[in-house]
Amino acid sequence: MTIKIGILGYGNLGRGVEAAVHQNADMKLVGIFTRRDPVSLHTATQGVAVRSADDLLSGDRLDIDVLVICAGSATDLPEMTPRYARRYNVVDSFDTHAHIPDHFSAVDAVAGEAGTLALISAGWDPGLFSLNRLFGNAFIPEGKDYTFWGRGVSQGHSDAVRRIEGVADARQYTVPVESALEEVRAGKNPELITRQKHTREVYVVAEEGADRDAITEEITTMPNYFDEYDTTVHFISQEEMDRDHSQLPHGGFVLRSGKMASGAGSVIEYSLKLDSNPDFTSSVLLAYARAVARMSAEGQKGCRTVFDVAPSYLSPHDNGYLRSHYL
């Protein structure tokens, strides 16, 4: 079975999915869909159709097994995922944790009625980190959860700094506090406040004549984004920014620590170290697209999350191979 993949949205994530299709021999990219003028897109893949997103909904339903929707969670996905789930199996990476239940309900209603299968919030957090929070709680019923992020670029925090007057460019790194991580790993189950878990490093290109002290003050006191953290601000040149900070690395750690009924301690740790956040997220999206294609072929419909997917659906190998080689 070759899985026919469509990509809707052609930013960092869409380009990542496009590239990742070539690492999955059981998949084929059948179209890239955009809300921009299709002629304006310069895609990496030769010979793949680039079409208007409108073509997905007008005329005949296109021959696509799973449409991977690569768009922002703030305003795009809440509107786009239900819209396209009316006609296609879809996967998205909706990552606004607080709004997941609403998004799930909206998508489930549409997909359930249309007979399509949708999977929302795939990626690494939400996604793989979520899985490990669930697993940790199931296997260590009495314990504590810890999630640390970084070292990695937070695009939301970088954007917030860029909006400050006098800032020409900015990049924000979230950094886990190593000593806190070590305490958790040692099974000490510490109570950690925000400031004790992460620090923030900001690299700023200031406009000529800008007041650097004022910029630093505005960053470090910014409510929600920085005021509860120890933040370091570094002023650099645009050349340094382009040379040293053009990538989007990220990662982090999910830990569950607790005691078995006997009192014996157990610590589970899951971590990711990613040179490129969007490239890895793209690869995860495709593994879940594979699961969606198979579960849909079995007749499943409605909305799912990573919690609902048996691991075997994620692998291109059959169950006999998995038992022989991975179990």
Next chain:
Amino acid sequence: MTIKIGILGYGNLGRGVEAAVHQNADMKLVGIFTRRDPVSLHTATQGVAVRSADDLLSGDRLDIDVLVICAGSATDLPEMTPRYARRYNVVDSFDTHAHIPDHFSAVDAVAGEAGTLALISAGWDPGLFSLNRLFGNAFIPEGKDYTFWGRGVSQGHSDAVRRIEGVADARQYTVPVESALEEVRAGKNPELITRQKHTREVYVVAEEGADRDAITEEITTMPNYFDEYDTTVHFISQEEMDRDHSQLPHGGFVLRSGKMASGAGSVIEYSLKLDSNPDFTSSVLLAYARAVARMSAEGQKGCRTVFDVAPSYLSPHDNGYLRSHYL
């Protein structure tokens, strides 16, 4: 729904499952079954029925949702799991990797015909480590796999040393080589031979007058068990053995390291640090017993492994709670 758990076999693992039931509010222990004389068992739980294993198969089928079979993989489980799957949903921790396909087939044939549901090879390896090998390959299609075990007690290696002439008692620890782990974590994808991944530490109580040099020589040159490793042998007193080496700690690391289509590196690491190998394994067995009870209630039958279980089945919480709290 309260899940009625039966335990078959009352060694380290059976005792661990018995204790772990009390950490799972949705479960109830309804019986401990033994192939020994039931009167000889001194159980930790007050008021739970202790019965002969024969009672499971003679007379009426007992009211048990899932029977957790706590026995050895070498000779017991290949015979016991199919036998009891004729009447009960079962979970086991069969861990002889090379024989898993045969064990699966035997159990699947019986359970499929009887209409029961069986899950084999639950635990941490096989089990959680297997899951992470599958996940790693699905999310990083082009990369390398690494599994390191320890620091922990290998009971098979300890037993092998105890069989040497002049050895009164022995405990063997498998120890991962930290520098190799660091190379893997750094994304260097090293080729590692056996000796480069683990060392072995052996603690020996020698009988009086025994030839210690001969014992050391026999250990370090023992085929399969020690000859491919750098092994250190320490002679200690029985008092030291009892004081310092009475626990069964274990754990290890599963890593997947590779490159995304763009060339960006990704490393996934999963690790366990367990004060008690059997206690943690017991807790994992119960989480999979929960899944078996639910999947059986849905009408599933036959044999399954950890690869076939959607994560949500492992948690006592409903799907809405999981989406709100863990996703």
